[in-house]
Amino acid sequence: MIQAKHIQKHYGDLHVLKGVNLHIEKGEIVSIVGASGAGKTTLLHILGTLDKPQPDVMTQLLVNGEDVMKMNDKALSRFRNTNLGFIFQFHQLLPEFTALENVCIPAFIAGKSKSDTEKEAQHLLAYLGLSHRVSHKPGELSGGEQQRVAVARALINKPAVIFADEPSGNLDTASAENLHQLFFKLRDEFEQTFVIVTHNEEFANMADRKLVMSDGNIIR
Template sequence: MNELVLEAKNLKKTFHDADLSVDVLTNVDLKVGKGEQIAIVGSSGSGKSTLLHLLGGLDDPSAGEVLAGGKSLFDMNAAKRGIWRNKTLGFVYQFHHLLPEFTALENVAMPLLIRGLSVADAQEQAADMLDRVGLKQRLKHKPGELSGGERQRAAVARALVTKPQCLLADEPTGNLDQHTAQHVYETMLALNTEIQTSLVIVTHDIHLAQKMDRSFTLNNGQLEAIDTMVNDK
């Protein structure tokens, strides 16, 4: 495998509720190489989103570790982990999470402003990324003035504008019709190829999973490689 971007080792996550303990993840191992495309499929409640949150350092595991550049995320304090996320990762969710009071351009520029770029430089790069996802004519539109597909493409642009090492996407087209979902997926895959951003996508879409370099199913807290798929890239 080429250069590793993320590596999960023996991840375990147990949720406690009163006297009840539920093991959601048990000894999960996963290596994500630079520019690699990985799909994780599984039923609702199987722990797919939990795994994604752990890979992004958004939640702490009950045991195990996630390594980035050979260093454990969970040895970092919250502030350092936040800086690492801004420099290294992009996130896309089923709901776009765009800020309604800002335009598409302002929403996409925000991660760059947090990074410390000037407003002019941040908006220039944001406009370029919005152009790449087909929203050149929507820069000044607020989320409420965009269609569902346009809002999700803007969310993809925001996630990728920093050119992160890895994009973590949690059912990114779950609220879209099949045609629009296909367009959003094609955009993500094209940008993955162009800027060599790794993709880890949680999805119910078996057709998308077949387009990935590797696919896994999450059953009973364990990741299992799907070897029977024929990739159609």
């Protein structure tokens, strides 16, 4: 599902990633842990095509069978929209839109029909226990409900891989535990691959594999 070789990243004189290699299988839930500044989020952004590694003849990045490093910006945006889903610590919902409208946005960008998209969005929100909240705006939802809307938005285009950056970091304990269990349920039912950066050791240990980063590389 994901093959990354010799991933490096510099920001000026700061060498953030120092030749990361990893292989993630379809349907795996992989957690990435490490101290702040270890390079976790930078790696997640590169694997999710939100950022690019340093150009190097040794570097390779295949996602869902596609060589994303050979794509131009337009092709990469299209690939990201239709193959990848993202969940962030701060849900990034648009405050002026309802839960239903927020979930629909990636599908509309992909050019899918309004009626089919709204039907799928309603199905996802119902699946996540939010059928009674479809018309509510983010400010009217609890933190846990907002994050579930963000999960539905990440799922709307049926992505092969979902990247999550501290997805439960802004939630209370009960909501965080519910979200963690939801990821495993989604993987089991829809066979999605999850790559999750987290400081939550309990959640990290639940994953199929836990990758530990230190000083810009995976140490185990």
